[in-house]
Amino acid sequence: MTRAAKPVRLAPRDILSLGLLGIRTRKLRAALSALGISLGIATLILVIGIPASSRQALMAELSAMGTNLLRAEPMPDRDPPVLLAEDAVGSVRRIGPVTAVSAVGNTHAPVRRSDKVPVSDGAGITAFAARTDLLPALGARPASGRALDTASAAFPTVVLGHRAAERLGIPRIVPGAPPPQIAVGDGLFTVIGVLAPVPLAPEIDSSVLVGWQAARDRLGFDGHPTVVYVKAREDSLEAVRDVLAPTLYPQMPGLVQVSRPSDALAAKRATESTFSGLFLGLGGVALLVGGIGVANTMFISVLERRREIGLRRALGANRGQIRGQFLTESVVLSGLGGLAGTALGAGATAGYALWRDWPAVVPPGAAGAGLGGALLVGMAAGVYPSVRAARMTPTEALNAQ
Structure with missing residues (x-):
């Protein structure tokens, strides 16, 4: 009596290795994909850091008025x-x-x-x-x-x-x-x-x-x-x-x-409230733009790699492993873009603040939100493409033009 074959479970390290496969083999495409999310995160840091630096300079001026x-x-x-x-x-x-x-x-x-x-x-x-x-x-x-x-x-x-x-x-x-x-x-x-x-x-x-x-x-x-x-x-x-x-x-x-x-104190408090609302709105727009870019990149990646998906399915990869591969790739791409975008945004903010003779302010929460937001956006953006890839049958994927 033969036992039914059990599906092979991949260790987290193996899933990460598969997720990095597309990045290693398509370095230019991966760099351009990471660039998209990095620009979105850099924009997020900029729209928070530059107004925060401006606000700090304004608060210092108002405080000098004896608030x-x-x-x-x-x-x-x-x-x-x-x-x-x-x-x-x-x-x-x-x-x-x-x-x-x-x-x-x-x-x-x-x-x-x-x-x-x-x-x-x-x-x-x-x-x-x-x-x-x-x-x-x-x-x-x-x-x-x-x-x-x-x-x-x-x-x-x-x-x-x-x-x-x-x-x-x-x-x-x-x-x-x-x-x-x-x-x-x-x-x-x-x-x-x-x-x-x-x-x-x-x-x-x-x-x-x-x-x-x-x-x-x-x-x-x-x-x-x-x-x-x-x-x-x-x-x-x-x-x-x-x-x-x-x-x-x-x-x-x-x-x-x-x-x-x-009256300067009232003006200072009103300014803080106005700037806080502005930061939230601009930061949300920047994250949305970055998320759309990652989703588009991953969707195109699935279409380009249908033959690879079909070959892996024919060799025994199950749907969960295919989902994990593409979801991991999406998160890694977004994480790399988030790191680059955070560094780029912080540097640009410091340079602009120095040029305007403002104190350079990059709120730690903004940097953390940029990196964390990139990972979350990458995860959300990779869900549909990874599910779509997992739904392909081996014959459908191998016959794709």
């Missing part, structure tokens, strides 16, 4: 005046989403070019006691000279705002030259720096910054902040604004006015 900066100060012209606590900065720093906080205090000291100029001839410049962390909190920097630090803040030194320097006739600090001096209150202070314009706090441009301790010791400053500057995470900015006044003046929070989040 996450709040300004809190007592209501003016109150009798008696509202005095914020001397440790107000420390209290605000304990608010979780706050990333930076600093303050200035008005010393009410007159500022003159020299002590020979009458007090009545002041230049309309405000003398602020400033904390050493003020400039980082405002994104400000010295245009020349240096900023106040822990050492200089205790001595009679000042940093001039941009407009204040122009009015006092000290446009810059010359390295190696004797530093100029100005009169603040009844004493002379050495100018150690001149600030670049500070767009987030225009009042700093028309002011003279004195160290907090020096203002206490030499100008009679009482230590109460006049303006508190707060930076917080953008997603929590409204929540920080709600608790800022009660934190600064818990007795009567209504006597502290807090600036509202800037």
Whole structure:
């Protein structure tokens, strides 16, 4: 009694070898096929990477406009005046989403070019006691000279705002030259720096910054902040604004006015939403185009290789093995195209961003989606051609012209 012959099961390695057979024997056709999907994936990376780089540059510009900066100060012209606590900065720093906080205090000291100029001839410049962390909190920097630090803040030194320097006739600090001096209150202070314009706090441009301790010791400053500057995470900015006044003046929070989040923040959030929708739409179109290209290539491959299919069926290959061969070839072609397209798209994105002076941004999710999408598209595109190949009988395939 003879046993029925069982169909031979191919190991995954053998299926992969068969799938690579068409690629190895038809290298030019395989290269052109992979090129089709690689262009589709490169397009996907480009339509995500270039707008993402543009968005990053735009977000940086909007952030420079102070989208996450709040300004809190007592209501003016109150009798008696509202005095914020001397440790107000420390209290605000304990608010979780706050990333930076600093303050200035008005010393009410007159500022003159020299002590020979009458007090009545002041230049309309405000003398602020400033904390050493003020400039980082405002994104400000010295245009020349240096900023106040822990050492200089205790001595009679000042940093001039941009407009204040122009009015006092000290446009810059010359390295190696004797530093100029100005009169603040009844004493002379050495100018150690001149600030670049500070767009987030225009009042700093028309002011003279004195160290907090020096203002206490030499100008009679009482230590109460006049303006508190707060930076917080953008997603929590409204929540920080709600608790800022009660934190600064818990007795009567209504006597502290807090600036509202800037219009630039709303523009930034709207831009992020718009760009996200754009990425999704363009990426989907690119993947669809690549998938159609792979499906067309595999369909033509089946038609070209009908004699090979017939010969393999005549030698005992079953339908599952034929399906596996062509499906594997489709996935491998798409995978190779996906790798090449990801590299091509990332390189093109970086080159374009460099040319436009943008930060080069290729989201890791986009690269992963490009490669994963190529494999999925290759699998989907190879289903019908592989099924069609498997349905051919040996005689039908061998007789094909």
